Amino acid sequence: MRPDNSATGRDLGEFRAAAREWLEANTAPRLGDVWGSGDDGVGLFPRWERTDAAELIAAARAWLAQRHDAGFGGITLPTEWGGQGLTPLHDVAYEAEESQRDVPPSEIWNIGQHMVMPAIVRFGDGAQRAQLVGPGVRGELLFCQLFSEPDAGSDLASLRTSATWRDGAWVVDGQKVWTSVAHAADYGMLLARTDPDAPRHHGITCFLLPMNAPGVTVRPIKQITGGRSFNEVFFDGVVVDDALRLGDVGAGWAITRATLATERVSLPLNGPHASTDRLIELAKRQHRIDDPVVRQRLADVVARKRIAELTLERAQAASDLDDVHGPHPSLLKLMATDMLTRMGATAGAVLGPALVADTGDWGTYAWNTHLLESAGLRIGGGTDEIQRNVIGEAALGLPREPTGAR
Ligand SMILES: Cc1cc2nc3c(=O)[nH]c(=O)nc-3n(C[C@H](O)[C@H](O)[C@H](O)COP(=O)(O)OP(=O)(O)OC[C@H]3O[C@@H](n4cnc5c(N)ncnc54)[C@H](O)[C@@H]3O)c2cc1C
Numbered sequence: 001m002r003p004d005n006s007a008t009g010r011d012l013g014e015f016r017a018a019a020r021e022w023l024e025a026n027t028a029p030r031l032g033d034v035w036g037s038g039d040d041g042v043g044l045f046p047r048w049e050r051t052d053a054a055e056l057i058a059a060a061r062a063w064l065a066q067r068h069d070a071g072f073g074g075i076t077l078p079t080e081w082g083g084q085g086l087t088p089l090h091d092v093a094y095e096a097e098e099s100q101r102d103v104p105p106s107e108i109w110n111i112g113q114h115m116v117m118p119a120i121v122r123f124g125d126g127a128q129r130a131q132l133v134g135p136g137v138r139g140e141l142l143f144c145q146l147f148s149e150p151d152a153g154s155d156l157a158s159l160r161t162s163a164t165w166r167d168g169a170w171v172v173d174g175q176k177v178w179t180s181v182a183h184a185a186d187y188g189m190l191l192a193r194t195d196p197d198a199p200r201h202h203g204i205t206c207f208l209l210p211m212n213a214p215g216v217t218v219r220p221i222k223q224i225t226g227g228r229s230f231n232e233v234f235f236d237g238v239v240v241d242d243a244l245r246l247g248d249v250g251a252g253w254a255i256t257r258a259t260l261a262t263e264r265v266s267l268p269l270n271g272p273h274a275s276t277d278r279l280i281e282l283a284k285r286q287h288r289i290d291d292p293v294v295r296q297r298l299a300d301v302v303a304r305k306r307i308a309e310l311t312l313e314r315a316q317a318a319s320d321l322d323d324v325h326g327p328h329p330s331l332l333k334l335m336a337t338d339m340l341t342r343m344g345a346t347a348g349a350v351l352g353p354a355l356v357a358d359t360g361d362w363g364t365y366a367w368n369t370h371l372l373e374s375a376g377l378r379i380g381g382g383t384d385e386i387q388r389n390v391i392g393e394a395a396l397g398l399p400r401e402p403t404g405a406r
Contacts, residue, residue, distance in 0.1 A: 010086065016093040022070050027101040030272075035281055036362045042272045043369035044340075044377060045229040046105035048183075057142070057184045060108040064139025067098075074137035077117060081129050082137040089316050099270035106271075107229065108184055112136050112143030116189045119259045120208070123247040132187065132208060144185035146176045146209065146233060147256065153178075154386050156191070156256065157200045161235060163192035163207065170194075170207065170245070172215075172238040178380070182218045182231040185211050189259070191252050204252035208244045215239075225369050260382060268377060269308060269336055273370055276302045279343055279350075282363060288350045297346040301339060308335040327395035330387035337377045337384065344371035 030038075041047065046056065067073050068082065075091040077083025084090070095106070117136050120128055135141045152159040161174025172192055182188065188209045195203035211218070215238035220228040247255050272278060280298055283289045315328040347367035348355045358365040378384050392398040 012089055012093060015086070015090050016097060019072060019094045019097045022072065023097055023101050026066070026070070027103055030100055030102045035285065040363040040366045041369065042275070042278065042366050043225065043227070044268065044273045044373040045223075045225075045227055046107050048228045049226050053183065056104060057108065060104040060142070060184070061139040063104050064109055064137070068138045073139075074113065074117065074133075077113075077121060077133065077137060081121060081133040083133075087316065089313065092312060095270050108181055109139070109142060111145050111180060112141070112185075115145060115259050116143040116187070116208075119189065119206075119255055120246065122258065123206075123255050124208075127243065128208065128246065141186045142181070142184050144179050144182045144188045144211070145259070146179055146182075146188040146190040148178050149175060150177050154383055157204065157253065159191055159193060159204065161190070161192045162196070163190075163194050163205060163240065165194075168242075170240040170242065172207070172209065172235040172240055174235050176233040176235075177230075178221070179218075179231045179233050180229055180380070182211065182233050183220060183228075187211060188233070189246070191256060194249055198250060201253045202250050204256070205249050206246040206252040206255045207240050208246055209238065209240055210244075213238050213240070223373075225372050227373075268340070269305060273374070274305065274340060274343070276305055276343070278363070279347060282347060282367075283350050285363070286350050286354075294346070294350060297342070297349060301342050301346060304335065304339040304342065308332065308339055311335060327391045330382070330390040330394070333381060334384060334387045334391075337374070340370075340374040340377060344374050347371070 048056070064073060071084065072094055074081070074083030075086050075094055076088055077085070079085040098106070113136075117133050120133050124132070132141060136143065146161075147156060147159075149159050149161060161172065161176065163170040163172045165171075170192075172190065174192070176182075176190075179188070188211055190207040190209040191204055192207060193203050194205040197203070209216070215236040217234040217236070219232045219234070221230045221232060222228055223230070246252075268274065276298070279301065280289070283291075283294055283298060288294045311328075312332055315332065318328075344367065348371060351364055351367060354361065354364045355368055355371070382390075389401060393400055
């Protein structure tokens with residue numbers, strides 16, 4: 001049953017209590033929360049290699065529909081398009097509660113919920129919102145982000161995938177890389193060059209590309225952990241209707257900047273990978289909790305996590321999370337990735353050789369995956385160095401980088 005706003009409550013505390021109550025009534029606690037029980041994984045990406053991908057995707061869709069029916073779908077999206085019209089803080093509070101429960105991995109829908117759908121709401125037309133946002137909130141559609149290319153990552157504006165206007169439609173050719181969940185997505189938010197002669201930031205246009213269109217090939221990339229969360233995506237004469245162009249021709253760069261800022265604002269600090277309680281329990285079980293250096297490192301990560309959470313609240317209070325030129329999105333992303341990197345290193349210091357050789361003890365070797373995967377977060381969504389450049393320019397007023405370095 002879908003409660004009205006008075007049931008979910010706009011007050012943050014009430015909203016969170018309602019979310020907790022509903023989640024407790026409708027889901028099981030996450031396995032692995034009790035030491036020695038269930039899956040001991042602390043990785044950051046879904047374990048696609050261990051599960052049936054189609055089953056996992058179907059479970060994610062069903063979960064999105066269930067939470068939408070309960071009034072917890074698309075929390076920051078407008079009510080007109082099936083969302084709840086609430087703030088990013090409500091979203092963070094809900095996610096903190098949901099991460100305690102046994103539900104499908106949020107990585108499957110995060111890009112759609114936090115990046116693509118907000119971009120469609122902001123820059124799309126009425127038909128696009130109706131066709132993609134409502135179904136997206138209900139889990140009928142999943143999304144990926146087709147931005148990076150082999151020679152265009154940090155310097156995204158040098159992208160070469162082209163969209164050419166031919167016989168009344170756009171024809172897309174080229175390649176993307178590192179596309180998270182492309183193998184699960186129904187639509188990809190694509191950046192393509194539509195005017196090779198325009199200054200490079202002006203010649204880019206954004207499209208909402210159906211991933212099942214003829215000419216789209218998705219190839220998984222095998223990670224160092226054995227996982228397969230990312231893909232290469234190839235476009236070979238893919239025909240895209242003009243109705244699926246997001247924003248004006250040549251206006252893709254402004255949309256990109258706004259989308260990347262939302263990406264950096266969604267802190268990856270919920271779930272087992274960010275559980276400082278789990279890390280402290282590990283130190284106890286390994287009889288390292290009385291070691292003063294270990295204690296200092298544990299206190300350090302606990303404090304850093306709290307500071308990141310408080311910084312998010314402060315940014316929200318200042319209402320500048322939507323300011324794509326401001327420093328907060330970059331600051332928050334740096335804080336989160338730095339904290340997770342320190343967590344993995346602390347686990348390594350506690351475990352010693354058991355980090356790299358599987359002894360079979362529950363909750364130990366699992367940190368190997370954490371250490372390897374948290375490095376990826378320092379790259380995805382803009383590298384640490386790029387975030388520091390943004391903070392230097394936007395917050396500290398340092399001179400912009402020389403154009404030769406871009
Ligand atoms: C976990 C993960 C998920 C991802 N998901 C997606 C996705 O869904 N969709 C998508 O499109 N892409 C995705 N990516 C790709 C990601 O956006 C790029 O990898 C990232 O932007 C960096 O680009 P690059 O790999 O080309 O590295 P490069 O840009 O070549 O950078 C190489 C090194 O040079 C440094 N560097 C580059 N320019 C500067 C500069 N101006 N100043 C200082 N240092 C600099 C970088 O910091 C880095 O250390 C993902 C990547 C990861 C790791």
